[in-house]
Amino acid sequence: MELAELLRRMVIERASDLIIKVSTPPCLRIDGKIHFLDVDAVTPQEAREIYETIEDTKRDGFFNRRDIDTSFDMPGIGRFRVNIFYQRGHLGFAFRHIESQILDFAELNLPVDVMVRLCSLPRGLVLVTGVTGSGKSTTLAAMIEYINTHFNKHIVTVEDPIEFIHKDKKSVITQREVGSDTEDFHTALRHVVRQSPDVIMIGEMRDRETMEVALSAAETGHLVLSTMHTVNAMQTVERILNFFPPHQHNLIRLQMSLILEGVISQRLLVRRDGKGRVPAVEVMVATPTIKELLLEGRTTELYKAIKEGAYFGCRTFNQSLKELYEKDLITLKDALEAADEPEALKMELKGIIKGAQPGDFGFKF
Template sequence: MDTFNASNQILFSAAEKGQTAEVLLRFVASIGATAVHVTVGAPPLVRVDGELRRIRDLAAAGDDRGREAADFLSANPLWGAVVTPAAAWRAAAELFARPEQRERFEKTGIVRFVKSLPGVTRYLVTVFRQRGNPAVVCRSLGWGVPTLEDVFRHLPEAREAAERLLAAGEGLVLVAGPAGSGREATLAAVVDFINGASPRHVVTVEDPIRYLHRHGRGVVNQREVGEDVESFESGVRSAVESDADVIAAGDVPDAGTADAVVAAAEGGRLVLCAVRAASAEEAIGRVAGLLPESAGSGARRRLAAVLRGVVVQKTLPANGGHGPVVTAAGVLPAVPPLKEALLDGDAAKMAALLRSGTVEGAFPLERALAKLAASGVVDRAEAESRAGDAELFWRFLKLY
């Protein structure tokens, strides 16, 4: 098995010299791909228009992208071939910017960090161990900070609902979505909105820091887990001590963090949290279940008292498979009937309320999916497959 030497490098052979991971990432950016996967036993895969493709398959097309892919492989045949263990170790070693990143990978088997290519783009890099070798996934972040207009590009009603939700100066707002749905981008867009709307002290706790905020009317301090703070829990608790008006946490991984974010909201702060969940009710249930005394009503009572609402989102391929993925997002304020269902521990009642479309100020995910399908932005079958309630999806579809 390959290992890293003292200089954190594995040397290239004469034939492979110049065929670096950076060269691959520059190519990925040049063709407008959003991600690249490097795994032993398969050729590198790039995500184009929402689908993973082999570079050789792209090169077989006769369009401009295909010609660029063909030219790239002609100069860099290594990245068209099946990835060897040596190539995977070399790519990982090249991407590590600091010894601590390598050490974290060797200790835990996974590490995430941001790689900047000046003048090109920024990548969120994940290196993880599989079958004894590293696998590398690089996802494009771009340079700018996402805005609410970006997130709700085709859904102005949802954007307006989100802005109303964020107008409150305190409470807990959850940003929910499954893996790969762009929760962190939406959280960054929310921070950007708050940063431009009022002079407040915003503290983010992230792992890693994905988007770099500039100070707006207030101040944004960004803290990275493992670099600036020990954990999400310690980051949230220290933000309270730092006189934060707004706290944004990129994850709620454990009971300590759940307790910290609810306590911060109880103290009169606006707290924003990204939660991996497929629905709003699942996100609420997950946070409630992590809180101390989750077996009783104490945790639900604490959460109900501070919950302001949930933004829930999923991504879909653009209609026809061309163009960037589309975000469907719903916004659900925590109205009194929802809080009553939470207090009762009635998940079915929560789900029915959240999806009903009758809650004042709400824009359910099913309605967002229906509008995107009706306007031709996404395929109707794809939209229906993302709906938690297909019957409700079709009911909303008739409105458009």
């Protein structure tokens, strides 16, 4: 069972992921759903051969750590990220295809005006959030590419692993990979501000130390871009606070009110036409009201402020889903399943004014 053939099949089928483990046939994730390939189950020897195919310096420490993330190019096929792990005593793999072309905001169905505005900021912290597989890395790559195309800046990235490869255009881009270019995340981040960056991209906010570096860098005049595994802006703010002990929360709230410029949260939905997936996007921009809420710790009021902040570029998931549905990009069923407030979305899509009864309009839900 050749890895190259499996990866080629992955690209042809437009699958986001390829999962390989012993005693089971390989499977592809297509539009979010698992599909087993019609081939024999993977043997321990085949798993070992796949492992040997992946040439990377990080493999040296794999048998001690039992988990690694890395990325690699398969000639003639494409670029891939892989997590190598052990399960039930055998090797396992989760591959993700990295598109060679970095798409722009319009091609990704992202709100162009607000994305451009956030990328044009001279300083501050901008976070892209969502669950695993929601397109965070793709959005972050589009943001880096926009800056690269439009501004003369030095962009430094710290990634584990490097996914999208950027070529210098108007900007110079320094891409550092944990394990090959730097010993670990924390070492790289301690030195990043000494490398004359204008923009710092941190692959993921993993812990308190990473967040401290991000907040400090944003405070000292850098634009910091990163991702978090949170589902919306409100949860993102709470997660940032929870990185720190309670006695520091007032200080962190003050810092967020001053430097948190935007939170872009994503959820991918299957397109109605079956041609891939499209993101529903919640956007929280640091409006005067939102800055005040952050400072005062009134996190539960953020949703209302986002809903009422359209003038500044804010939008809720429900507003984004409504737009996607009206453009005939997604089904009603998928829109309601992805909504934060499905009943409210249902009312909006039916054109019902708040406070009216369903029967007043002659239809049933």
